[in-house]
Amino acid sequence: MLSNAELLTDRRALRRRLTGWRALAILAVIVAVAAVGLAAARDRLPGGRHVARVSLSGMITGARSTLDLLKQVGESHNVQAVVISIDSPGGTVAGSEDVYNAIRALAAKKPTVAVINTLGASGAYIAAMGADRIVARQTSLVGSIGVIMQFPNFAGLLDRVGVKVDEIKSSPLKAAPNPFEPASPAAKEAMAAVVGDSYAWFRALVQARRKLEGPALGEVADGRIFTGRQALQLRLIDQTGDEKDAVRWMEANRGLAKDLPVREWRRRQSMGFSLTGVSAGIARAAGFGNLATTLERGQLDRAQMDGLLALWTGPAGQ
Numbered sequence: 576m577l578s579n580a581e582l583l584t585d586r587r588a589l590r591r592r593l594t595g596w597r598a599l600a601i602l603a604v605i606v607a608v609a610a611v612g613l614a615a616a617r618d619r620l621p622g623g624r625h626v627a628r629v630s631l632s633g634m635i636t637g638a639r640s641t642l643d644l645l646k647q648v649g650e651s652h653n654v655q656a657v658v659i660s661i662d663s664p665g666g667t668v669a670g671s672e673d674v675y676n677a678i679r680a681l682a683a684k685k686p687t688v689a690v691i692n693t694l695g696a697s698g699a700y701i702a703a704m705g706a707d708r709i710v711a712r713q714t715s716l717v718g719s720i721g722v723i724m725q726f727p728n729f730a731g732l733l734d735r736v737g738v739k740v741d742e743i744k745s746s747p748l749k750a751a752p753n754p755f756e757p758a759s760p761a762a763k764e765a766m767a768a769v770v771g772d773s774y775a776w777f778r779a780l781v782q783a784r785r786k787l788e789g790p791a792l793g794e795v796a797d798g799r800i801f802t803g804r805q806a807l808q809l810r811l812i813d814q815t816g817d818e819k820d821a822v823r824w825m826e827a828n829r830g831l832a833k834d835l836p837v838r839e840w841r842r843r844q845s846m847g848f849s850l851t852g853v854s855a856g857i858a859r860a861a862g863f864g865n866l867a868t869t870l871e872r873g874q875l876d877r878a879q880m881d882g883l884l885a886l887w888t889g890p891a892g893q
Contacts, residue, residue: 626822626837627654627685632662634886635698637670640842645677648840649684656686656831658821659706665697665886668722668773674698675780678705686829688821691715691812696800696887700811701777704784707829709812710821711803717811719887720781721798722773724766727754773883785810800887 627648631641648654659678665671681687682705689695689706696719703709711717733739733755740755748765752758758766778796781787787795787810795801795809806812814820818837825831 624653624655624832624835626656626658626825626831626835627651628658628660628818628837628839630660630662630839631674631699631702635663635666635671635674635702637667637673638842642673642677644840644842645674645681649681654685655835656822656825656829657681657688658818658837659687659689659703660692660818661689661695661699661703662692663696663699663702664694664888665699665701665719665884668698668701668777668883668885671698671701671885674702675705678702681705682707686825686831688825690818690821691717691803694887696889697721698885701780701885704780708814708821708824710814710816710818710824711806711812712817713803713815715803715806716800716887716889717803717806718795718799718801719889720777720796721885722770722777723884723886723888724770725884726752726758728752728757729754730756770883773885777885781811800889 629644629648635641648657678687678689687706688708688710689703691699691703691709691711692715693712694716695703695711696716700718700720742750742753742755744750747759748762751762752766778792781796782792791810795811801809801811803812803815807815814824822831822835822837826833
C-alpha cells in the first residue's frame, strides 16, 4: 500500500504529464492553423508576373468571397491577364448578375477571357458574357438562356394526412404561391410577370453582348442548351478551344507577354476552427491538393437558392 507521500508524488508526476500533453496539443493546433494560413495565402496571392485563373464552379450565388477575389485580382500588379474558368449549371439570377458586373469591372483593368469547360449554362453563361471573349470546347454545353421559379405544392399530401394550414395575411398575393395550397391564377400571373421581366433582362444582355438580333436572338434564347460547336455557329461563343487558346488570343490581341505562367487564385474559405478545416490545411500544405479540395468543399455553406434561378437542370446540373 502506497504511503501518503508516494501518492502525492504520483499525482504530481501525473499532473506534469497531463500538462505536457496539453502543451503538445496546443502546439499542434497552432501549427495546423499556421499551415492553413500559409497554404491559403500561397494559393490566393501568387507572386510574380502571371496570368490569373479564377474558377467558377458549382452554384453561382454571388458569394462575397467570389466578388472579393475578382476585385483582388483586378488590383494585383502581378496579374497581367485573367482566365475565368467556368464549369457551372448557373445559379440565382441576382448572384449571376453580381458576378457578371464584377467580371466586367475586372475586364476594364485586365485582358479577360472566359473559358467554358464541361458546362457553362444559364447564370454561368451570364457570368461568361462579362469577359472580353468566350472560349469553349467543341463538346462543352453552353446556353440555357432563360429564367425559372419553382415551388413545391404539398396541398394534396396535407389533405391525405388530414392537416390544414390556417393563415392570416394582409392581401391575397402576400407570400403567394405557398406550398400548402394550390397556386391561384392571380399568384401564377404575378410570378410569371416577375420571371418574364428577368428573362427580358437576360435576353437583352445576350443581345447587347453577343450582337444578336431578331431570329438569331430568338433561336438561342428559348432555353435550349448547345454544344460548343453549335454555340460557335450561333455566335454565343467566339472560338472553340481551351485555356491555352485563350492565353494565345490575349498574347496576339491584347499585348500580353508570351509564356507567362498561369496561376490559380482561390476564394477565401470561411472554414473556422473545425477539425475538417484544419485537416484540409494540413493536407494542402503536405501536397495532397485533391484531398484538401474534397475536405474544403464539405465545409462550404449551402447555396441560398430562394428566388429566381438562371439554372440548367439537365443531367450535368443534378
